[in-house]
Amino acid sequence: MKLKNKIFSTVITFTFLLLASYSSFGQTNTNSNTKHSSYSSNGSHKNHCSNISLNKEINLTDFDSEKREIKINVAKNTTRVSLNVNCHIETGGLTIEIYNSKGKKQSNFSVEGSSKSKYKKGKGEPAHGQINLNTSSPTEGDWIIKVIPKQAIGKIQICSTQNVNN
């Protein structure tokens, strides 16, 4: 009976911890042991991030033009935010913009791969873009990463780390 209780309480504690960590990041695809990402020339990617609080991956397929906004909630006691956005585009265009919670643009870049017709002929000219943003005492609230593809095929990986002062 005692053993059963122990097992039961361990399972409950584990589930609670899992849920707590899930809700505190407020994002899907969270993995505390994943690594920083980069893309190899053939488009596949390797992970080499550390201390990750968010790791989100977006695949752009079929000449994607759908705009997306990724929110990163920065808590009150956060002392540092590190954002790493890494993109590899085979064709089309992609713009990434990062805004702080006050709506002020912090960084941006655009990458343009080969045209659709060139890509279909097998003469692709891929492009790679990366932002490494590191801010101390970030503004509290929702930081937004705007992803604006234009007939794009490629991959985007977003990693963010937050240091919170307890």
Next chain:
Amino acid sequence: MNPNKRQSWQNSYITILPLVLLFFISISDLTAQNTNKKQTINGTIILDSIWEPTIYMSLIPTFNKMHTMSKSMIVSKSPINSLGQFSINIDYLPKKDHLYRLHISKKDAPEASLIIGGKEENHFFIIANNNSNITVINRDSTLNTVSINGSKQNKHLKEINDIVRFIDSTSFNDTRIKSEFITEALNEKLKRIADTSKHPLISLYALYKSKFDINTPNNQQFQEAFLKKWKNENSTYFKDFRQRYPVKKSSNTISLILLGILFFSLGVAFNHFYNSKTKKKNNKLKSLSIQERKVFNLLKEGKSNKDISEDCNIGISTVKSHVSSIYSKLDIKSRKEVLDIDL
């Protein structure tokens, strides 16, 4: 002339002539060397093994494209040898100064690769034309510490980049209040550079780097003065800037324009009203009989009933009857109103 003297002149000619010829040959040689001398961007860049040993040069057509990367923007490239040396021929560049980006790519990344921020930032900007001779050297294995020699413009460009790098470092290291304070002060410094620089590209580069926001108070006035200063600049950089930040008309000008439009409309409406009234009266004149028209003309001359009676050879009562009929047909009540009618 004395034959001895003549002989000595001839001898001196013979000695001097080859010397003069030699002088001209050497001068022409030097000129030829100068014209053959290739304009280059060269230098030494120490790199880690993660980087591909090739340096790429891209043309940045507008400041808005500083953070845009595509293969079509790359205009030249050069291998970097085992000693880190490279040389890019720039003879074919335009005569006028343009902004260029030099970048390197990681071994597993495509040629068109842009990394912004951090130690791995893989690019830097230079200003060059077909007559530039620029030397680039980095002190460590990053491009953050690159020094650019060979032109005044690039020295100023580096000063601006150093300020921007300092702003970034305060954002990285200091508290928010301190960072915001320093950022504001340094952005003002960049604006001052934009204001005082005599080189159009440096001036505009500093303004872009100051995170110029047209909606901030006083910036509108600054922008007007800035555009006035560079009104003769027709490069793509300034065309893009003018398109992106058109000068807003001040509220006073707008209200004056609105007032003008209002008065013009009122004038048009009044004119239309007056004309229609006159037209109506003229139409009514057509309804008068021949005798009434004759009486009407005499009334317009200011003649009395008696005068009209004598002129028309009719009785005064007939004149009165005509006048009454004219009044009712023209919808008027006095002789004064007759005088006011334009024919």
